[in-house]
Amino acid sequence: MASDSKPRVKVPKSASAGEVVTIKALISHKMESGQRKDADGNLIPRSIINRFTCDLNGQNVVDVAIDPAVSTNPYFEFDAKVDAAGEFKFTWYDDDGDVYEDTQSIEIA
Amino acid sequence: MRRTITTQLAATALGLILAGAAWADPVEDTLVIDTDDGELEIVTKAPAPDHLKDVMDTIWSGWHYREDETRDLQRDDFDNPAMVFADRGLDRWNAEIGANGESCASCHQGPETFKGLRAVMPRVDEKTGKLMIMEDYIQSCVTERMGLEPWKVTGDEMKDMLALISMQSRGEIVNVAIDGPAQPFWEKGKELYYTRFGQLEMACANCHEDNQGMMIRADHLSQGQINGFPTYRLKDAGMVSAQQRFVGCVRDTRAETFAAGSDEFKAIELYVASRGNGLAVEGVSVRH
Numbered sequence: 001m002a003s004d005s006k007p008r009v010k011v012p013k014s015a016s017a018g019e020v021v022t023i024k025a026l027i028s029h030k031m032e033s034g035q036r037k038d039a040d041g042n043l044i045p046r047s048i049i050n051r052f053t054c055d056l057n058g059q060n061v062v063d064v065a066i067d068p069a070v071s072t073n074p075y076f077e078f079d080a081k082v083d084a085a086g087e088f089k090f091t092w093y094d095d096d097g098d099v100y101e102d103t104q105s106i107e108i109a
Numbered sequence: 110m111r112r113t114i115t116t117q118l119a120a121t122a123l124g125l126i127l128a129g130a131a132w133a134d135p136v137e138d139t140l141v142i143d144t145d146d147g148e149l150e151i152v153t154k155a156p157a158p159d160h161l162k163d164v165m166d167t168i169w170s171g172w173h174y175r176e177d178e179t180r181d182l183q184r185d186d187f188d189n190p191a192m193v194f195a196d197r198g199l200d201r202w203n204a205e206i207g208a209n210g211e212s213c214a215s216c217h218q219g220p221e222t223f224k225g226l227r228a229v230m231p232r233v234d235e236k237t238g239k240l241m242i243m244e245d246y247i248q249s250c251v252t253e254r255m256g257l258e259p260w261k262v263t264g265d266e267m268k269d270m271l272a273l274i275s276m277q278s279r280g281e282i283v284n285v286a287i288d289g290p291a292q293p294f295w296e297k298g299k300e301l302y303y304t305r306f307g308q309l310e311m312a313c314a315n316c317h318e319d320n321q322g323m324m325i326r327a328d329h330l331s332q333g334q335i336n337g338f339p340t341y342r343l344k345d346a347g348m349v350s351a352q353q354r355f356v357g358c359v360r361d362t363r364a365e366t367f368a369a370g371s372d373e374f375k376a377i378e379l380y381v382a383s384r385g386n387g388l389a390v391e392g393v394s395v396r397h
Contacts, residue, residue, distance in 0.1 A: 004197070006200070010187045071346075
């Protein structure tokens, strides 16, 4: 799955100190639930992203446990309070052990 | 008592008429897309091209016929689910997948070298005199230059690449040639457009010209413009190319369809594209 999974994030380039900004994070992933069967009636094994985290300057913003009911290409939108300039770090954990990462910096205007 | 019922009936009837009126026409709205490079306004409504002046005054992108939520998805590149597929196309563009390690990039550099191409496709190839849709050009690269097995015309690899190349011409005005060498193909496409097919005996024109703006069961009929293709279809949670949509439309008339990439559907693609001369390429659109 690793080769097909591509993270995308949207973070404002700058914010005023103490401002609450909206962050959007999406990753392309088929999110196979483990409930479906293929044409021959065999169960298709579960293969999902099971955890997503976002940190700002080492401090956790969100930590999401994801279960099989979440649809393909999971998309999270959440708010974060920005006190100082720094870097958002996004991490997705795949069932198969792969970890996908993305970072985005933000300035204080 | 009786009077109350009559009033209620009248009110209900009025409600139905109003609801009908609200649905009858495309929505007046403006598409401004929030892109990585700032805002981009897309021409989604234009005066009809000369060859259509007899049948309609204005051409509308299918975007105007969709609900608010669906239209909004296209206003922001991040919210547009089709971008995932264009991104995937870019990965494949750079991948050394050819028999001798060729990639798209090794011949064509970046995809931006194809800026403007989507707006003039389909077109007649100068060397061979054949009508080419974008899939034909991609396929000839894949099989002849890269030495690979042909890609499925409506397969994921093909549609990802269509999405990537189409994105390079986003905002440019569709202007396919319908004269000169293209004319016989265009005439053929026009004939097919007005030919009734299938058990339901419906031509393209019956829905998309005679009844555009009306409801066909739960669907709001558009003009069938293809300036937005390839499009992310919410129903399929995936990309749909114009060729695929033609198969779907003809199938819905309960006919045996032509194949995607057949001469018939290529001619139809040229003709339908020419009905949208004046609208902007939407890159990758979102429809339901």
